[in-house]
Amino acid sequence: xxxxxxxxxxxxxxxxxxxxxxxxxxxxxxxxxxxxxxxxxxxxxxxxxxxxxxxxxxxxxxxxxxxxxxxxxxxxxxxxxxxxxxxxxxxxxxxxxxxxxxxxxxxxxxxxxxxxxxxxxxxxxxxxxxxxxxxxxxxxxxxxxxxxxxxxxxxxxxxxxxxxxxxxxxxxxxxxxxxxxxxxxxxxxxxxxxxxxxxxxxxxxxxxxxxxxxxxxxxxxxxxxxxxxxxxxxxxxxxxxxxxxxxxxxxxxxxxxxxxxxxxxxxxxxxxxxxxxxxxxxxxxxxxxxxxxxxxxxxxxxxxxxxxxxxxxxxxxxxxxxxxxxxxxxxxxxxxxxxxxxxxxxxxxxxxxxxxxxxxxxxxxxxxxxxxxxxxxxxxxxxxxxxxxxxxxxxxxxxxxxxxxxxxxxxxxxxxxxxxxxxxxxxxxxxxxxxxxxxxxxxxxxxxxxxxxxxxxxxxxxxxxxxxxxxxxxxxxxxxxxxxxxxxxxxxxxxxxxxxxx
Numbered sequence: 001x002x003x004x005x006x007x008x009x010x011x012x013x014x015x016x017x018x019x020x021x022x023x024x025x026x027x028x029x030x031x032x033x034x035x036x037x038x039x040x041x042x043x044x045x046x047x048x049x050x051x052x053x054x055x056x057x058x059x060x061x062x063x064x065x066x067x068x069x070x071x072x073x074x075x076x077x078x079x080x081x082x083x084x085x086x087x088x089x090x091x092x093x094x095x096x097x098x099x100x101x102x103x104x105x106x107x108x109x110x111x112x113x114x115x116x117x118x119x120x121x122x123x124x125x126x127x128x129x130x131x132x133x134x135x136x137x138x139x140x141x142x143x144x145x146x147x148x149x150x151x152x153x154x155x156x157x158x159x160x161x162x163x164x165x166x167x168x169x170x171x172x173x174x175x176x177x178x179x180x181x182x183x184x185x186x187x188x189x190x191x192x193x194x195x196x197x198x199x200x201x202x203x204x205x206x207x208x209x210x211x212x213x214x215x216x217x218x219x220x221x222x223x224x225x226x227x228x229x230x231x232x233x234x235x236x237x238x239x240x241x242x243x244x245x246x247x248x249x250x251x252x253x254x255x256x257x258x259x260x261x262x263x264x265x266x267x268x269x270x271x272x273x274x275x276x277x278x279x280x281x282x283x284x285x286x287x288x289x290x291x292x293x294x295x296x297x298x299x300x301x302x303x304x305x306x307x308x309x310x311x312x313x314x315x316x317x318x319x320x321x322x323x324x325x326x327x328x329x330x331x332x333x334x335x336x337x338x339x340x341x342x343x344x345x346x347x348x349x350x351x352x353x354x355x356x357x358x359x360x361x362x363x364x365x366x367x368x369x370x371x372x373x374x375x376x377x378x379x380x381x382x383x384x385x386x387x388x389x390x391x392x393x394x395x396x397x398x399x400x401x402x403x404x405x406x407x408x409x410x411x412x413x414x415x416x417x418x419x420x421x422x423x424x425x426x427x428x429x430x431x432x433x434x435x436x437x438x439x440x441x442x443x444x445x446x447x448x449x450x451x452x453x454x455x456x457x458x459x460x461x462x463x464x465x466x467x468x469x470x471x472x473x474x475x476x477x478x479x480x481x482x483x484x485x486x487x488x489x490x491x492x493x494x495x496x497x498x499x500x501x502x
Contacts, residue, residue, distance in 0.1 A: 004078055004079055005077060005078030005079070006078055006079055006080075006081050007029050007077060007078050007079070007080055007081065008080075008081050008084040008085075009080070009081070009084040009085035009086065010084065012024060012029055012051055012052075012080065012085075013051040013052070014051065015031070015050070015051055016050040016051030016052070017050065018033075018036065018043065018047060018050075019033065020033055021033045021036060021046065021047065021050045021051075022050070022051060022077065023046065023049050023050065023051070023052065023053075023054040024052065024053040024054060024055065024080050024085070025053075025054055025055050025058050025067055026055055026058075027079055027080055027082065028076065028077075028078070028079055028080065029076075029077040029078050029079065029080055030067060030071055030075055030076060030077060031071075031075045031077055032046055032071065032075070034075070035070060035071060035075075038070075045057060053080075053085060059191060059219075060130075060189065060191045060192045060219060061189050061191070061192065061219060062219070063218060063219060063220055063221035063222070063224070065221045065223070066221075095127065095128060096127075099124070099125060099126070099127065102124040102125050103125045106121055106125065106430065106431070107121065109431050109434060109435065109438055112430075112431075112435075112438055112442075113442070114402070114403070114442060114484070115402045115403065115423040115426075115427075115439065115442065116402060116484035116485065116487070116488055118423060118426040118427045118429075118430050118431075118435060118439065119422070119423070119426045119488040120487070120488050121426070121430040121431075122134075122193065122425075122426035122429040122430045123135070123488065123490070125429065125430060126192070126193045126429050127192070128281065129192070129281045130189075130192035130193045130429070131490075132277040132278045132280065132281040133189065133192060133275075133278050133281070134187070134192070134193065134422065134425060134426070134429075135277060135422075135490060136275035136276065136277035136278040136363070137273075137275060137361065137362035137363050137366070138273030138274055138275055138276075138362065138363055138364055138365065138366040139273070139274055139276070139366035139367075140366055140492065141362065141366070141492060142362075142366050142367050143359050143362035143365070143366050143367060143368050143369075143370070144361065144362025144363070144400075145362075145489065146362075146367075146369070146370050146400075146475070147359070147361070147362055147370045147371070147399040147400030148400040148402065148482060148485050149370075149400075149479065149482070150369075150370035150372045150373055150400060150472060151372060151400060151401070151405075151406040151409060152479045152480070152482060153469075153471045153472050153474070153477055153479055154372065154409045154413075154467050154468065154469045154471075154472055155467065155468045155471075156405075156409075156454060156466065156467060156468075157465060157466050157467060157468055158453055158454045158455050158466070159454070159455030159456075159466065160455060162455045162457065163457075164451070164452040164455065164457055166457065167447075167448055167451040167452055167456070167457050167458070168457065168458050168459070169181060169404075169444070169447040169448070169451060169458075169459060170209075170459075171416075171417060171459045173211055173234075173394070173416060173417045174236075174261065174262050174332050174334075174353065174354065174394060176211060176234040176261055177209065177234075178209065178210060178211050178234070178417065179208055179209035179210060179444075180209075180210055180440070180443055180444070180447070181407055181411055181416075181417045181418065181459055182210065182401075182407055182417060182418050182419075182420050182443060183210065183211040183212070183213060183236070183396075183417055183418075183419055183420070184201050184205055184210060184211065184212040184213060184419075184420065184421070184424050185213055185238075185398050185419030185420055185421035186213045186214065186215035186216070186218075186238035186264070186421065187215060187421045187422065187424075187425045188215050188216075188217035188218060188219075189217060189218075189219050190218060190219045190220065190425070190428070191219035191220070192219070193425065193426075193428070193429030194428050194429050194432055196428075196432060196433070197218065197219040197220045198214070198215070198218045198219065198220045198225055199220055199224070199225065199228050199433075200428035200432050200433040200435070200436055201424060201428060201436055202225050202228045202229050202233075202235075203228060203433050204428075204433050204436035204437045204440065205233065205436075206229055206230040206233045207437060208437065208440045210440055211234045211235070211236060212229075212233075212234075212235055212236070213235075213236040213237070213238050213264060213419070214226075214235055214236065214237050214238065214255075214260070215238050216237075216238055216239055216240040216251075216266075217240065222237075222251075222254070222255065222258075223258070226258045226259070226260075234261050235259070235260050235261065236260060236261060236262040236263070236264055237252075237255045237260045237262070237263055237264065237331075238264045238266060238336065239251070239252065239263055239264065239265050239266060240266055240269065240312070240313045241265065241266075241313065241314045241317050241321075242312050242313070242314060243312060243313075243314040243316075244312075245324075249328050252325075252328055252329050252331075253328060253329065255331075256329050256330065256331050260331065261331065261332075262331055262332045262333075262334060262353075263325070263329060263331045263332070263333050263334065264334045264335075264336045264356065265325065265333065265334070265335055265336060266336045266337055266360075267317065267335050267336060267337040267338070268336070268337025268338075268339065268358065268359070268360050268364050268365075269313060269337070269360060269364060270313070270314075270315035270316075270317065271313075271315060272313075272363070272364070273360070273363050273364040273365065273366070275363055276492060277490070277492065280493075319346060319350060322350045322351075322352065326351065332352075332353035332354065333352045333353055333354075334352060334353060334354035334355060334356060334394075334396070335347050335352055335354075335355050335356070336355075336356040336358055337356065337358050337359075337360060337364075338355040338356065338357050338358070338374070338378070339357070339358075339359060339368055339369065339374055340374070340377070340378075341374075341377045341378050341380070341381035341382075342381075344357075344378040344381065344382060344395075345381060345382065345385065345387070348382060348387045348390075348393055352393075353392065353393060353394065354393060354394040354395065354396060354416075355378075355393075355395055355396070356371075356396040356397070356398055356419060357371040357372075357374040357375050357378060357395065357396070357397045357398075357415075358371050358397070358398045358399055358419070359371065359399055360399075361398070361399050361421060361422065362399065370399060370400060371397040371398055371399045371400075371410075372397060372399075372400070372409065372410055372413070372472065373472050373473055374397075375395065375397055375410060375413050375414055375415055376413055376469055376472060376473075378395065378414075379395070379413065379414035388414070389414075394416040394417075395414060395415050395416055396415060396416060396417055396418065396419055397410045397415045397418050397419070398418060398419030398420070398421065399419075401418055401419075401420050401423070402423060402484075402485070403446055404443050404446030404447040404449075404450050405446065405450050406418070407443075407447075408447075408450055408451070408454060408456070408462060409467050409469075411459060411462045412462040412463060412464055412466045412467045413464060413467060413469060414464070423439060424436055424439055427439040454466060
């Protein structure tokens with residue numbers, strides 16, 4: 001430790017300009033001058049904290065190792081003498097006062113009885129910016145609503161007089177045991193909603209034999225998440241492909257060395273969709289996105305959190321890259337974001353081990369179809385070519401799932417398992433790890449009841465004849481309104497007038 005340089009607050013404060021910019025993060029001092037133009041969120045947010053402690057802005061949307069990974073060692077200047085730095089007093093805003101009141105008044109966890117409850121609580125107890133980021137979808141948000149409605153156009157055809165004393169909803173996913181036919185799908189920036197972020201998911205999943213998919217854009221670092229897992233816990237990795245393939249190669253191979261069991265490559269995000277709720281939160285303060293002027297630093301002021309963190313994603317990713325991925329890892333490769341039978345066939349013929357039928361939770365191309373509707377088209381097309389069923393090629397679905405009955409419909413139509421993202425996210429935003437464990441238990445209770453009522457004793461007994469999906473592709477079919485979903489869904493709002501001038 002004697003070789004570590006100790007700096008004082010005044011020393012750091014002397015470097016507070018665009019041409020000479022130092023910041024403090026987690027008690028360490030960094031020279032970020034050269035990094036300013038490369039920062040995905042633009043220069044302004046860093047310059048706001050030039051010469052100061054930036055931890056409060058850094059923490060919610062960056063893994064702990066992000067700054068050390070992106071800065072050369074010589075830019076790591078030393079540690080700060082905390083006694084020489086004035087403590088940052090965060091002003092308690094009216095929004096924060098309101099949030100804290102709702103946090104204190106949360107419903108008891110044992111009164112939460114479905115996934116919609118978690119969403120209702122989360123909306124009140126997380127910041128407006130976090131809610132905008134998590135809940136937003138693209139353009140007019142048609143697809144995010146369709147994801148939910150699609151499940152309600154599929155009706156059960158239950159079988160009776162079967163001995164359902166014992167029902168078993170456990171399964172295997174890519175050869176790995178899972179207590180549910182559900183995996184925790186990747187969602188980004190968990191610390192925006194809870195200080196422990198994605199670790200809530202990891203610990204709960206470990207306790208209940210559920211598989212977690214680690215997000216590339218998690219708030220917790222990859223190694224932090226893996227270190228929190230149990231030795232025999234199954235983890236998958238969701239990958240956004242970096243323009244710098246060497247970065248991608250190192251990341252994938254490191255994940256494989258750490259024991260990750262499958263690689264889910266996101267293929268539906270060459271550019272992130274326009275998520276307007278998120279974009280309207282452009283004027284933000286301390287949780288990660290700068291107040292910038294139009295055009296400054298090449299970052300539009302209406303960019304929002306999503307685009308600010310994703311500029312590294314490679315839009316040139318194509319089918320020709322699949323052999324390269326197969327050459328750098330022995331992990332099963334699954335393409336996440338398939339939306340047509342044509343691409344499902346290409347994926348099978350490319351030799352990958354699976355696909356996720358997904359529209360990115362409605363966050364990419366608006367009016368894209370639901371994963372459930374795509375499933376019917378895909379299984380028919382693959383079956384016609386003799387490609388389905390194939391134990392070496394698994395089909396997954398995500399988007400819109402809120403109940404075990406949704407999962408059972410997808411399984412009956414040919415899915416191996418279903419990815420669930422936002423419900424688990426809202427569960428830990430509301431109640432931390434205990435919320436996720438409660439969500440898993442809710443799924444278990446619903447699986448037990450629904451499988452008995454459906455007449456399916458095991459996952460293998462779920463067959464297409466148990467559902468009527470004839471109306472699935474008829475988007476004008478009237479169905480009873482889902483009141484819980486409508487209550488938690490926040491409609492889009494238009495531009496607001498400046499009330500102070502009215």
